[in-house]
Each structure stands twice: as structure tokens, then as C-alpha cells.
Amino acid sequence: MGPMAASSAGVQQFRPLFGRILSVGVWAVSAVVLVVVIVGSGWPAAVGALPWLLLLSGAVWASFWNPRVAVDVGGVHLVNVTRTIDVPWPALQAVDTKWALTLQTAYGTYTAWAAPAPGGVATARMTMREAKALPAASVDLARGIRPGDHPDSPSGAAALAVRRQWAELREAGHLDAPQLEHTRVPVRWHVLSLSIGGVLIALCVLTLLV
Known part of the structure; x- marks a missing residue:
């Protein structure tokens, strides 16, 4: 669902x-x-x-x-079962959705409990028009749309928002010289x-x- x-x-x-x-x-x-x-x-x-x-x-x-994934101008916030991980935009390096929304950062790799990837059936039903509406980062040039990037899946919807906000900040020049404010990723235990x-x-x- x-x-x-x-x-x-x-x-x-x-x-x-x-x-x-x-x-x-x-x-x-x-x-x-x-x-x-x-x-x-x-x-x-x-x-x-x-x-x-x-x-x-x-x-x-x-x-x-x-559990949820929150995206705002300050960064990406992964509210998991036992803790919330706050990833600031300057620390973000890559977004993956193979098994779930996974953020590769300067501090390490963090996975969103609330954004698992779907199976391949939903992706196979995606039309070419829908695929073209996705950002280039969501498309594998060799195999097409990755299942985890399908916008109707938990991982795909969250990844799409992360990538769009990240791209907007880069295009605006806010991440031209990213600086890390923390020595480790901010974590809030529940x-x-x-x-x-x-x-x-x-x-x-x-x-x-x-």
C-alpha cells in the first residue's frame, strides 16, 4: 500500500x-x-x-x-523505531533505494525504517510518461526505473522529495562549499x-x- x-x-x-x-x-x-x-x-x-x-x-x-521521513530546508530527518537521525544537507552524499531509503553521508550510511522499497511488479507497470517525470538520479540508464525509486512506494516517494530539495539547494548555490557543523551525525534517542x-x-x- x-x-x-x-x-x-x-x-x-x-x-x-x-x-x-x-x-x-x-x-x-x-x-x-x-x-x-x-x-x-x-x-x-x-x-x-x-x-x-x-x-x-x-x-x-x-x-x-x-516512524517517518521528514524533509525540510534543514536536512532529512529519519524517525526510526528507537532514534531520530538528523542528516544536514551539507553531509548528504548519495541517496539509495535498493532495500529502503538509504542516505550515504559524510558521517556514515543511515536507513529509514519508514521507507522500505517495493517489489518489482509496481515498477513494471510504470508508464514511460511517469518515468520521464522522475529526476535523472532515479533512473538506471541500463535497466530503467529502480523498484525502490517508484514514486508510489514508501522509498520512492521519500527519495523523490529528498532529491528534489537537494537539487534545489545545489542549484541555488547553498551547497557550493558544504561545511559540516557536527563531528558526528545528530541523533536523538527516543x-x-x-x-x-x-x-x-x-x-x-x-x-x-x-
């Missing part, structure tokens, strides 16, 4: 629609299970089941709902969600011991 793209205040965000649907489905099932446990076994059983249901719901949120996850795991273990 195709990607979801949203933009606000100059920021373009991409995340797979499938992940959002899966998350809502899991949360709905978890709510139904909790109600069934309360009705069938009472509140004590529900209290024991609650940490497990919350852990499952939280894992789905962290893995499928929250401390709050990781901490909550740790607490829920501890509660689940406690329910097994009680």
Missing part, C-alpha cells in the same frame, strides 16, 4: 499507509480483548492482561505508526518511549511471577 505524505510549514513527511492501518487494527483488537477479559474474568484478570496489551500497542506505535517500554516489560514479567 502506498505512502502517506503530509506537509506543513515547509516540511514534507512520509510514512507507509499500511503501517497506520495495521496500528489502528492492532489497537482495536487490543481494546476488544481487554473488554472480553473484563466481562469474562473480571477486573483482576484485566489488570494482569493490561501490561501485555499496552506493551503490544506501544510496540506497534513505535514500529509502524511513529528516551521517553524506550523508558515506557522498559517499565511495561518489567510489569509483564511481574505478572508472570505473581
